[in-house]
Amino acid sequence: MSEHTLAQRLGAELLGTALLLATVVGSGIMAENLAGGNVAIALLGNTIPTGAILVVIILMFGPISGAHFNPAVTAAFVLRRETALPDAGCYIAAQIAGAVLGVWAAHAMFDLSILQASDNGRTGGAQWFAEGVATFGLVLAILGTLQWGTKVVAATVGLYITAAYWFTASTSFANPAVTVGRTLTDTFSGIQPAHAPAFIAAQFAGSIVAVLIGGWLFARFREAE
Numbered sequence: 001m002s003e004h005t006l007a008q009r010l011g012a013e014l015l016g017t018a019l020l021l022a023t024v025v026g027s028g029i030m031a032e033n034l035a036g037g038n039v040a041i042a043l044l045g046n047t048i049p050t051g052a053i054l055v056v057i058i059l060m061f062g063p064i065s066g067a068h069f070n071p072a073v074t075a076a077f078v079l080r081r082e083t084a085l086p087d088a089g090c091y092i093a094a095q096i097a098g099a100v101l102g103v104w105a106a107h108a109m110f111d112l113s114i115l116q117a118s119d120n121g122r123t124g125g126a127q128w129f130a131e132g133v134a135t136f137g138l139v140l141a142i143l144g145t146l147q148w149g150t151k152v153v154a155a156t157v158g159l160y161i162t163a164a165y166w167f168t169a170s171t172s173f174a175n176p177a178v179t180v181g182r183t184l185t186d187t188f189s190g191i192q193p194a195h196a197p198a199f200i201a202a203q204f205a206g207s208i209v210a211v212l213i214g215g216w217l218f219a220r221f222r223e224a225e
Contacts, residue, residue, distance in 0.1 A: 004064050006090065012065035013091050014098035016057040020069055021102025021181040022109075023053040028188035029110045042188060043165065051162030058154035067150070070175040071095055072207040076139045079211045092177070099181030107185065118183050118190025127170040128202045134164045134172040135206030143214035176200040 004012075024046070031045025058067040066083075068074045071092040077083035083091070107114050138160055145156045164172035173179045173191070179200050183193040191199065 006087065009065040009087075010090055010094040012061040013068060013094040014101070016061045016065070016067060017069045017095045017098030017177055018102035018105065019057050020050075020053060021099045021178060022105045023049050023102075024178065025103050025106035025182070025185050025187060025189050026109055029106065029112070032188040043171065046189060047162055047165040050165065051158040054161055055154045055158035058157060059150060062150040062154065065091070067154075069095060069098075069177070070138075071177055072135050072175060072203045073139060073142065075204060076143070076207045076211045079208065080215070095177040096180055099177040100184060103181045103184045112187070116184060116186045116190075118186045118192050120186070120188075120190040120192060121195060122170060122191045123195040123198065128198050130168040130170040131173060131199050131202035132206035132209075134168045134170065134174040135203040136210045137164060137206075138172075138174045139207045139210035140214050140217075143210065143218055170199070173199055174203060174206075176203050179203070 027049035028042070028046045031042040035042035035045060057069065061067045061069075066077070068077070068091055074083060074088050074091045074095070078085060078088045104114050107116065138157065141156050141160045142153060145152045161172060161174065164174065173182065176199075179191065179196050182189055182191045183196050184190075
């Protein structure tokens with residue numbers, strides 16, 4: 001149990017998620033501006049900063065809140081009975097608020113209209129399945145490395161998302177708060193609001209499957225603690 005107050009933990013979740021979205025959206029804008037129309041280069045320019053900021057914010061805020069920054073991760077810890085349901089609701093609210101603030105901050109930094117709605121279509125069974133796979137892998141990676149401490153989790157998550165940007169058809173949102181935030185930007189990393197619910201449903205489904213499989217696969221580690 002964290003020694004920090006709920007307010008401190010919520011502040012960490014809000015700020016961490018805001019920094020994550022500012023990085024996802026801001027690096028997407030910068031990458032698209034500099035890539036000269038080469039989508040692969042733009043995606044690479046979006047990928048590396050996202051993986052890097054995940055390492056930073058998990059190291060910075062992990063000791064305070066556990067560094068969820070992701071409703072699907074919070075839900076996983078609720079299912080594992082490691083996060084109380086009332087706290088989880090507060091965490092998710094803070095994550096979504098942080099996601100919105102992060103997107104707005106990215107727009108402000110690039111002198112774009114603050115309030116936007118994405119017109120970037122991302123839909124279809126392949127992309128929904130990809131989101132399920134991406135979130136499954138993310139949650140499983142977290143559960144599998146928790147025993148080694150925050151530094152290992154931070155590196156694992158950063159590397160996993162860096163890889164998943166490229167091996168998933170959806171470019172690995174893997175996070176309902178990120179998905180909500182990305183509906184609010186009509187830039188490289190956006191997603192149409194109408195397409196977000198299916199992504200979010202797939203993300204929670206992937207998280208649930210990861211908890212079920214992780215509960216079996218890593219049970220020996222937990223019993224030995």
